[in-house]
Amino acid sequence: MSISPHGQRGHLFHIVMNALTRCLATYWSSSIGKKLVVALTGIVLVLFLAGHLIGNLVVFMGPKPFNEYAYFLHHMLHGAGIWVFRAVMIVMIVAHIVATVALTMQNRAARKSYEHSATIQASKSSRTMILSGLTILAFVIYHMLHFTVRVGNEYNNPELYKFMLDGEQVHNAWKMVIDGFAPKVWYVTAFYVIAMTLLCSHLMHGVGSIFQTLGFRSKKSESLIKQISIGYALFIWLGFISIPLAINLFPGYFAALANAVGH
Ligand code: HEM
Numbered sequence: 491m492s493i494s495p496h497g498q499r500g501h502l503f504h505i506v507m508n509a510l511t512r513c514l515a516t517y518w519s520s521s522i523g524k525k526l527v528v529a530l531t532g533i534v535l536v537l538f539l540a541g542h543l544i545g546n547l548v549v550f551m552g553p554k555p556f557n558e559y560a561y562f563l564h565h566m567l568h569g570a571g572i573w574v575f576r577a578v579m580i581v582m583i584v585a586h587i588v589a590t591v592a593l594t595m596q597n598r599a600a601r602k603s604y605e606h607s608a609t610i611q612a613s614k615s616s617r618t619m620i621l622s623g624l625t626i627l628a629f630v631i632y633h634m635l636h637f638t639v640r641v642g643n644e645y646n647n648p649e650l651y652k653f654m655l656d657g658e659q660v661h662n663a664w665k666m667v668i669d670g671f672a673p674k675v676w677y678v679t680a681f682y683v684i685a686m687t688l689l690c691s692h693l694m695h696g697v698g699s700i701f702q703t704l705g706f707r708s709k710k711s712e713s714l715i716k717q718i719s720i721g722y723a724l725f726i727w728l729g730f731i732s733i734p735l736a737i738n739l740f741p742g743y744f745a746a747l748a749n750a751v752g753h
Pocket of ligand 1: 542546560576579626630633634637638663667682689730731733734
């Protein structure tokens with residue numbers, strides 16, 4: 491019996507897909523496959539943090555530049571850009587967590603057969619990573635409810651949070667951030683600072699691990715990698731905490747910026 495060209499193509503497609511699935515499954519089941527997923531998704535998340543921080547620091551420049559920046563983010567690619575960004579972030583975060591959990595379970599099963607001090611030490615640092623990671627996840631969920639969905643506050647009220655940008659009424663994201671960290675809600679600032687501190691600890695270990703997984707760690711590069719990880723983590727920590735802390739410590743500076751544009 492002869493197979494039609496269409497049937498042959500379908501058959502070939504099936505074989506290729508089968509091979510690909512098997513290949514991915516084998517790769518995933520190895521610990522290096524999962525480590526690579528953690529490292530590659532980690533790179534994207536680490537780069538996002540730098541971008542988000544630099545954008546957020548525009549808050550010190552006043553309502554107009556910050557609201558222009560927020561407007562740009564919401565209107566990239568006619569509004570589709572932010573959704574592409576969100577989809578990528580969700581995939582990255584989920585893959586980062588799933589691979590970490592799978593890796594931890596695999597390591598735990600392997601460790602049962604031989605316990606010695608080096609693995610006990612490694613398990614301590616991975617426990618710290620899991621704890622700081624879970625706190626960061628809780629923070630991100632809270633943060634999105636706070637500033638993106640804006641529940642439990644008035645930030646979605648256009649009467650209170652409107653800003654005129656070149657004749658167009660837009661959301662006053664600048665005022666939202668200033669009010670979000672107002673001294674009367676000092677506990678919000680406290681939670682942000684605690685979360686940022688755990689983020690800093692997560693990055694100190696995580697950035698070094700990315701280099702290790704990608705094969706860049708050697709006796710020669712070890713101390714440089716350590717310096718890069720600590721330097722990057724401190725840059726992210728100081729940059730992020732500077733915003734809520736400045737809003738609490740120097741309210742006069744932000745009031746003057748608001749007055750300058752009549753808000
Ligand atoms: C003081 C520190 C921070 C400030 C002031 C801040 C500010 C903001 C603001 C204003 C938005 C909403 C933008 C808008 O919809 O107009 C936002 C969204 C977001 N932030 Fe932050 N952020 C901070 C720290 C962080 C950190 C440390 C992370 C990650 C660990 C993070 C992750 C996100 C994410 C994932 C979104 C959602 C973006 C979206 O889908 O709309 N932020 N942030």
